[in-house]
Amino acid sequence: MLIIDQRDLSARSPVLRCGFWERAPLLASTEACVKLRGPRERGRTLRKLRLSLGAMDSDASLVSSRPSSPEPDDLFLPARSKGSGGSGFTGGTVSSSTPSDCPPELSAELRGAMGAAGAHPGDKLGGGGGFKSSSSSTSSSTSSAAASSTKKDKKQMTEPELQQLRLKINSRERKRMHDLNIAMDGLREVMPYAHGPSVRKLSKIATLLLARNYILMLTNSLEEMKRLVSEIYGGHHAGFHPSACGGLAHSAPLPAARVNAAPATMLRPQRPGDVQLGASLYEL
DNA sequence: TAGGCCATCTGGTCCT
DNA sequence: AGGACCAGATGGCCTA
Numbered sequence: 001m002l003i004i005d006q007r008d009l010s011a012r013s014p015v016l017r018c019g020f021w022e023r024a025p026l027l028a029s030t031e032a033c034v035k036l037r038g039p040r041e042r043g044r045t046l047r048k049l050r051l052s053l054g055a056m057d058s059d060a061s062l063v064s065s066r067p068s069s070p071e072p073d074d075l076f077l078p079a080r081s082k083g084s085g086g087s088g089f090t091g092g093t094v095s096s097s098t099p100s101d102c103p104p105e106l107s108a109e110l111r112g113a114m115g116a117a118g119a120h121p122g123d124k125l126g127g128g129g130g131f132k133s134s135s136s137s138t139s140s141s142t143s144s145a146a147a148s149s150t151k152k153d154k155k156q157m158t159e160p161e162l163q164q165l166r167l168k169i170n171s172r173e174r175k176r177m178h179d180l181n182i183a184m185d186g187l188r189e190v191m192p193y194a195h196g197p198s199v200r201k202l203s204k205i206a207t208l209l210l211a212r213n214y215i216l217m218l219t220n221s222l223e224e225m226k227r228l229v230s231e232i233y234g235g236h237h238a239g240f241h242p243s244a245c246g247g248l249a250h251s252a253p254l255p256a257a258r259v260n261a262a263p264a265t266m267l268r269p270q271r272p273g274d275v276q277l278g279a280s281l282y283e284l
Numbered sequence: 285t286a287g288g289c290c291a292t293c294t295g296g297t298c299c300t
Numbered sequence: 301a302g303g304a305c306c307a308g309a310t311g312g313c314c315t316a
Contacts, residue, residue, distance in 0.1 A: 170293060170294080172303070173294085174293090176304070176305080203290090
């Protein structure tokens with residue numbers, strides 16, 4: 001159940017070998033980690049395994065990459081909150097990844113057209129699942145009535161129109177992801193770890209987990225500060241208001257050295273629901 | 285070379 | 301209806 005291995009993170013970035021990561025318990029719920037790590041990596045791992053075993057043919061009896069296949073790892077997948085959302089999980093009607101069961105002629109045509117013209121200046125040509133022989137494409141043929149009605153409308157569109165629509169949607173999605181990455185970079189900037197050209201930047205998952213950690217630590221720090229203040233003033237200082245310290249969490253980030261000097265009491269898991277990511281990681 | 289991380293495409297679903 | 305959001309799929313790049 002070990003998802004994030006601090007040793008792995010530390011190995012990737014020398015900066016992470018000391019300081020905050022070493023001391024702070026990386027708190028995260030197991031569910032969140034399963035979700036964040038997700039089936040993608042597992043699926044990729046399995047695919048790579050199959051590739052290495054030369055088992056990419058139709059023999060999926062041993063290890064199947066089909067989302068609907070009862071892979072042992074899938075047992076850890078949280079149930080999707082949205083009905084039959086997503087792709088490939090609806091009734092096991094997903095196809096294999098062989099080109100033969102690829103999809104609707106529409107997609108094939110789009111492939112040809114976009115492959116020839118180049119989808120977008122910024123596109124990674126050939127990359128991505130762009131022109132995949134996807135399970136989702138197949139599953140779309142069994143989609144809901146609402147979706148089918150939309151498809152009816154789309155079927156009435158001409159090829160260039162569909163192509164334009166696809167490009168537009170793709171562009172929007174790219175922009176959305178870029179914005180997300182910008183926000184992620186902004187989060188990295190305020191994280192208490194060394195920044196620099198020679199330092200590998202935190203991965204997204206590491207950034208999120210570190211951010212959570214950091215917030216918890218600051219919260220605890222604030223609580224402790226309030227407790228100390230109340231002890232010092234013996235409760236006479238009614239004028240003291242938590243908001244006086246509240247700005248702390250929103251002010252400039254603590255320097256790494258300062259964070260690293262935080263009392264150990266602030267670095268332990270603080271909530272019952274918190275799960276340390278593997279005892280092997282954070283045995284302090 | 286395996287595994288981790290990422291960008292991108294894509295279809296489905298939800299929301300305004 | 302259109303856009304936002306989500307998650308699966310896929311291939312590229314990088315590192316140990």
